[in-house]
Amino acid sequence: MSLDIRVPIGLLFLALGGLLAGFGAVTHFTNPAMYAKSLEVNVNLWWGLVMIAFGAFMFRLGRKGVKPAAPSSDL
Amino acid sequence: MHTSLAWIDYLIMVIYFAFVLGIGFALKRFMKTSTDFFLSGRSIPAWVAGLAFISANLGAQEVIGMAASGAKYGIATSHFYWLGAIPAMVFVGLFMMPFYYGSRARSVPEYLRLRFDEKTRGLNAISFAAMTVMSSGISMYAMAKLIETLHIFDPLMQTLGLPQSYIFHLSIVVSALITLGYVYLGGLTSAIYNEVLQFFLIVAGFFPLIWLGLKNVGGWSGLVAKTPAGFGHAWQGMTDPDKNPLGVEWFALAMGLGFVLSFGYWCTDFLVVQRAMAADSMTSARRTPLIAAVPKMFFPFLVILPGLIAIALPTPTAADAPPGASASVVKAETMGLGIIPAKVDLQGNVEVDTNGKPVLDYDLAIPNMLLHYFPTGLLGLGLTALLASFMSGMAGNITAFNTVWTFDIYQAYIKPQASDKHYLWMGHFATLFGTVISIAAAYVATQFNNIMELLQLVFAFVNAPLFATFMLGMFWKRASADGAFYGLLSGIAAAAIHHGVTLPAGAVPGVKGGWLYVAHGYRNEMAQNFWTAIWAWSVCFVVTIVVSFLTKPRKEEELVGLVYSLTKHDVDEHLAWWKRPAVLGVVVLLMTLGLNIIFM
Numbered sequence: 111m112s113l114d115i116r117v118p119i120g121l122l123f124l125a126l127g128g129l130l131a132g133f134g135a136v137t138h139f140t141n142p143a144m145y146a147k148s149l150e151v152n153v154n155l156w157w158g159l160v161m162i163a164f165g166a167f168m169f170r171l172g173r174k175g176v177k178p179a180a181p182s183s184d185l
Numbered sequence: 186m187h188t189s190l191a192w193i194d195y196l197i198m199v200i201y202f203a204f205v206l207g208i209g210f211a212l213k214r215f216m217k218t219s220t221d222f223f224l225s226g227r228s229i230p231a232w233v234a235g236l237a238f239i240s241a242n243l244g245a246q247e248v249i250g251m252a253a254s255g256a257k258y259g260i261a262t263s264h265f266y267w268l269g270a271i272p273a274m275v276f277v278g279l280f281m282m283p284f285y286y287g288s289r290a291r292s293v294p295e296y297l298r299l300r301f302d303e304k305t306r307g308l309n310a311i312s313f314a315a316m317t318v319m320s321s322g323i324s325m326y327a328m329a330k331l332i333e334t335l336h337i338f339d340p341l342m343q344t345l346g347l348p349q350s351y352i353f354h355l356s357i358v359v360s361a362l363i364t365l366g367y368v369y370l371g372g373l374t375s376a377i378y379n380e381v382l383q384f385f386l387i388v389a390g391f392f393p394l395i396w397l398g399l400k401n402v403g404g405w406s407g408l409v410a411k412t413p414a415g416f417g418h419a420w421q422g423m424t425d426p427d428k429n430p431l432g433v434e435w436f437a438l439a440m441g442l443g444f445v446l447s448f449g450y451w452c453t454d455f456l457v458v459q460r461a462m463a464a465d466s467m468t469s470a471r472r473t474p475l476i477a478a479v480p481k482m483f484f485p486f487l488v489i490l491p492g493l494i495a496i497a498l499p500t501p502t503a504a505d506a507p508p509g510a511s512a513s514v515v516k517a518e519t520m521g522l523g524i525i526p527a528k529v530d531l532q533g534n535v536e537v538d539t540n541g542k543p544v545l546d547y548d549l550a551i552p553n554m555l556l557h558y559f560p561t562g563l564l565g566l567g568l569t570a571l572l573a574s575f576m577s578g579m580a581g582n583i584t585a586f587n588t589v590w591t592f593d594i595y596q597a598y599i600k601p602q603a604s605d606k607h608y609l610w611m612g613h614f615a616t617l618f619g620t621v622i623s624i625a626a627a628y629v630a631t632q633f634n635n636i637m638e639l640l641q642l643v644f645a646f647v648n649a650p651l652f653a654t655f656m657l658g659m660f661w662k663r664a665s666a667d668g669a670f671y672g673l674l675s676g677i678a679a680a681a682i683h684h685g686v687t688l689p690a691g692a693v694p695g696v697k698g699g700w701l702y703v704a705h706g707y708r709n710e711m712a713q714n715f716w717t718a719i720w721a722w723s724v725c726f727v728v729t730i731v732v733s734f735l736t737k738p739r740k741e742e743e744l745v746g747l748v749y750s751l752t753k754h755d756v757d758e759h760l761a762w763w764k765r766p767a768v769l770g771v772v773v774l775l776m777t778l779g780l781n782i783i784f785m
Contacts, residue, residue, distance in 0.1 A: 111209050115233055115378045119385055120402075122204045126197055126389075133193050133562045144632065148397055154562040156701045157393050 121167025127161025130154045189340050194565025201386070201569045205367055205576070208378050212371030218524035219608045222727075223588045224291060224463055229374070231469035235383055235476030239484075240380035243387060244578015245327040245502075246320070248488055248571065252554075255492025256525055258430040259416025260784055262492075263485040268443040269420070270778045271452035271478050275770040278474035280749070281452050284659055285462055286470040288748050292462075293455040294593040300747045301415040302659045302666035303597070308673055309651065310593035313455060314586055316647045318619055321582035324463045324625020327548070327719035328575040328628065329356040335552055336425040337568070357627055360572070364579045365620045369613055373463055373588070376580040380460075383573040384480075390570025391487050391551075397558045398494035411497035420785045432708030433715060441715025447723040450650030453655050456585040482780060492550040496523035498557070521545060525551045538691050579623070587615035642684070642714050649718035650676025650725035657729050662741065662748045668733030676725025683720045689713045 137144060145152050151160030215702055216222050229237075254262040290296040294313065298306035306769050332338060333353045342349050367375045402408045409417035415430055423435040431438070451457060451474070461473035478785045513533030517526040520543045527543035528536040536544040555567040591611045596603070656672050657664040685701035689710045698713060707713040745751050764767055 113208075113215075113378070115381050118204055118208055118211075120380070122201070122382065123385070124202055124387070129193065129200070130562050130566065137562075139622065142649055148558055148560050148563070151397070151400060153397070154560065157389075157566075158562060161389060164389075166507050174692075 112179070114175060116172030117153075118166045120165045120167070120172055123161045124169065125165075127158045127165055131156040131158025131162060138153025139175055188567065190337055190568075191561045193562050194568065195341075196201045197307045197562075197565035198569050198572065199316075201573065203381065205363060205379055205558055206370075208376045208382070209246045209367030209370035211676060212378070214372065216370075216372050216609075219612060221374070221604050222483070222609055222612050223584075223591065225372070225374040225377060227466050229377060229469075231464055231472040232476055233377060234460050234464045234469065234473040236384045236480070237377040237380040238457055238473050238477040238673055239385040239481050240375075240577045241386075241456055241460055241581030242578070243384070243574055244324045244573035244581070245331075245571070246323055246578060248387070248391075248574045249327055249331065249548050249551055250668045251485075251488040252492035252495070252550040254549050255490075256523075256550045259412060259418075259493060260485070260489065261416075261419050261429060261431050262489045263419050263780075263784065264431075264442060265642075266421065266456045266481060266485050268439065268490060269447040269776050270451060270481055271445040271773060274478045274481065276448060277458070278471050278478075279770045281473070281655070281659060282471045283467065283752065284747055284749075285458060286464070286467050287752070290462075291592050292526035292588050293445050293453060293458055294589055296747075297447065297654075297658070297669070298593075298597075300744070301664075303670040305654070305666060305670045305673060306593060306597070308670065310597070312647050312677070313685040314594065316561060316643055317456065317586040317589070317658045318622040318628075319626050319643060321415075321579045321586070321623035322628075324575055324582070324629045325360060325623060325627040326630035327514060329353045330362060330553055330631075331548070331571070332356045332545050334546070334549060335556070339408070339429075348618040354473055357624055360575065360579070361620050361624055364576050364583065365394065365616060368580050368583050368587075369616050372460065372612065373584050374483075376584045377460060379580060383577040386573045387570045388487065390573075391491070392746045393492050393563060394554055394558060394567065395494075398491060398554065401558075402494055402497045408493055408497050412493055412495075416493060418785060419516060419781065420537040426708050426712065427595050431711060437712060437715040437719070442721045445649045445652060445718040446715070448761050449650075449652035449718070449722070452642075453648055453651045455589060456581050459585055459588065467680075467763075468760065468766065472769065475679060475769040475773055479776075482777055488551075491554045492547070495550040495554050498523045500524070503643055517546075524557055525550055540691075558674040559624050578673075583616055583619050583623070585614050586619040590615040590619065596641045642710070642717065645714050645718040645721060646677060646680045646684075649680065649721040653725035657726070657733075658748070660749045661733075662744055662750055663733055663738050664729060665733040665736045665738050667736040668729040671732045672725045672727075672729030677727045679724035680717050680721035683717045684713070687713055687716070708713060 131154070134152050138152050138155060187276050212356055215226075220226055251262060251265065254265070285293070288296055288299055290299055294310040295307045297309050312568055330353070335358070338352055339349055342352055342355075347355070365377060371378070399405065401407065402411055413430070415421050417480065423429055423438065426432050426434045426437075433441075448709060461470045464470040464473050500521060500523060503515055503519055511533070517529045520527040521667045522545055525545050525547060526549060528546045530536055538544050552571065555564060555571070559567050564642070595611055595615075596608060600607070650673050653676060657672075658669060682701070684698050684701070686704040687707060688694060688699035688703045689697060689704075689712070691706045692698065692710075696702060697710065707716070741751060
């Protein structure tokens with residue numbers, strides 16, 4: 111199949127991570143009270159950033175077509 | 186727990202669904218032959234197949250069910266992973282995959298036909314097809330029930346002008362349509378690709394939950410201090426069923442779960458084996474379950490810990506209830522354990538068991554944890570992860586069903602020798618009616634309070650005897666076709682009889698057992714299932730051997746590539762040592778042993 115699954119994974123995580131981080135950044139000042147349940151941690155912001163990093167990593171791998179550590183054509 | 190969703194939560198769900206269906210559309214143009222549709226053209230790299238291998242099994246019943254068992258039995262639930270999955274996954278990769286992949290069989294029942302004969306294949310194909318739609322139905326039921334209980338979509342229903350009672354039906358239909366959509370479009374590849382996507386999403390959605398939960402209860406030691414004695418250990422008190430939360434002794438655990446149920450599931454269930462069979466080479470196929478074993482090893486932390494944290498948290502009091510909560514909801518929460526509420530019947534009364542204690546709704550452990558810790562935004566992600574887990578479980582079943590139906594039932598008995606185009610059409614059509622039967626099965630699943638136990642029961646009937654057939658078939662060349670068939674038949678019969686004459690504590694005779702006569706009682710459903718599996722396996726094993734000796738064996742030259750002693754094994758001699766399946770297998774087993782010792 112010529113669709114590399116790492117590309118859609120990367121794009122999905124970039125989209126969702128961007129959305130969460132952006133929302134987290136805005137609510138950090140407008141509505142800090144909503145983070146009472148998450149132990150005063152702005153989980154939207156930092157988890158969004160983690161997801162962006164992961165998404166960018168997967169997208170890059172997929173775009174470059176880098177084979178994962180174990181090449182599959184070894185038989 | 187009461188929460189309503191905001192626009193961002195809905196947006197996250199919508200984006201996810203767009204990706205899921207988008208993958209289906211993107212793959213549609215590659216689905217030209219039945220091999221593309223049912224086998225992904227045997228072109229999937231090992232790591233993708235590996236993640237799909239565990240993700241197909243990581244359905245709602247696992248995420249919800251394992252957290253439920255975590256809350257009910259504690260860390261002992263990890264036996265379902267460290268004893269009840271990893272060793273079997275290593276075994277299937279090292280010893281069984283050469284025959285599955287090497288024989289070029291398109292399905293597990295087809296391997297049975299090559300090794301034995303048509304009637305053994307038929308029996309397996311039919312029981313397996315029934316089992317897949319059943320478990321896909323359970324997956325659907327679990328999700329719909331959950332959505333209904335959480336009341337999170339109630340405002341949406343009001344906006345749409347629909348009565349609130351429709352939410353159960355609507356959830357089933359919508360989720361079935363989405364899964365149907367991407368499997369119909371992109372076949373097995375679409376299912377596998379989405380399973381990999383779902384795998385990462387599930388980890389992303391649940392990881393912050395564990396982090397926040399553990400931080401809240403004071404880390405691991407705080408958690409152990411706040412949960413019942415023994416909940417922090419996997420092996421304590423296993424000498425006596427009365428001394429551990431599982432209610433089983435080590436023999437039933439090791440033999441029933443660790444050997445029969447686990448090997449029966451991971452080695453013979455086409456749902457998972459199909460993912461490895463789609464791999465792009467023999468080495469990839471063998472490496473698939475071994476790669477899968479590594480994340481699988483750490484799943485207990487992701488799915489069992491939330492259950493434990495849920496019961497470690499303080500139980501809400503009536504004063505905690507938000508204004509406007511109905512009396513029955515407040516009663517259920519205050520009579521629960523931790524943040525797991527009691528079950529409430531339609532009249533608003535808390536349900537009690539035969540000892541007068543409230544019956545807890547353990548399946549709500551994970552969802553209540555999400556609502557407890559996640560703010561708007563991340564809550565949308567957590568719920569999307571739940572929906573994703575549900576879909577991967579359902580799509581896995583549907584792809585296994587359409588393949589077995591098309592190749593092993595339709596092509597074998599209804600219309601042999603049709604064109605490839607016709608079977609491709611049949612595959613699409615089977616995807617459609619498989620989904621419809623699953624919906625029907627979802628409405629049957631409402632009888633049980635721990636869906637994991639129902640599932641184990643089905644596995645005990647179907648997979649447990651089958652594993653005896655496979656073991657003998659792959660490793661004993663004398664095993665004959667008649668031996669396999671009558672062995673399998675008597676194994677299933679033994680499971681039925683055992684289930685019919687035993688009953689778990691607190692249950693009434695009926696679907697939970699004892700429908701023939703109650704000769705023996707078990708501490709719980711789990712113990713009963715383990716013994717059902719042990720009986721089914723043993724009877725199949727013995728009957729197969731006896732009948733094989735009474736019947737004619739097959740010629741040895743017909744069994745090359747199908748039986749261990751008649752097949753060459755040195756496929757990985759040329760690989761670097763760290764790429765060899767055998768080495769990977771040993772590493773995986775040592776790591777698992779380590780985890781068992783740490784949490785002993």
